[in-house]
Amino acid sequence: MNIHPEAADAGLSQDYRNAMRHLAGAVSILTVGEGESRTGLTASSLTSFSVDPPTLLICINRSSSARPELLRGGVFAVNVLRPEQQALAEQFAGLGGLHGAARFTGGHWTTLATGAPVLDDALASFDCRLEEVIERHSHMIVLGRVVATRLSEHAEPLLYWSRGFRRLAP
Secondary structure (H helix, E strand, O other), X not given: OOOOHHHHHXXXXXXXXXXXXXXXXXXXXEEEOOHHHOEEEEEOOXXXXXXXXEEEEEEEEOOOOOHHHHHHHOEEEEEEOOHHHHHHHHHHXXXXXXXXXXXXXXXXXXXXXXXXXXXXXXXEEEEEEEEEXXXXXXXXXXXXXXXXXXXXXXXXXXXXXXXXXXXXXX
């Protein structure tokens, strides 16, 4: 049987997407910029890269509207969301058509060390300096050196699994 590599890749790509839907991930909002240049995106591809020094790894689609501001400013915050913040997750994912600074409505924002927007009542927030960007395929791998954190006590994460938002079972 002859299979053209392009056809095999297309089928594998869909199989890969379907398989990845079985991984649950915490939902975060990555924020960049100041004032009217603020923007951000919703992400579920976040992990600890290193504890010493504290460094995060987050994967971002290269076509994201936040990409230019992230690369220009060199600082960002990652805000891990609670279940009751699903509307913000949807807003920053582009649902509802909001762009740029308009995505910040509905939340209370502050800053920590870098000046990147931090959500006041996030489950956890990481204030980062951009350390490295590795561009591969459709995404860029962003390494951020954590310079400050903020934690909330006694809260659960908003999760994304099987193409939908979820919460932990009681």
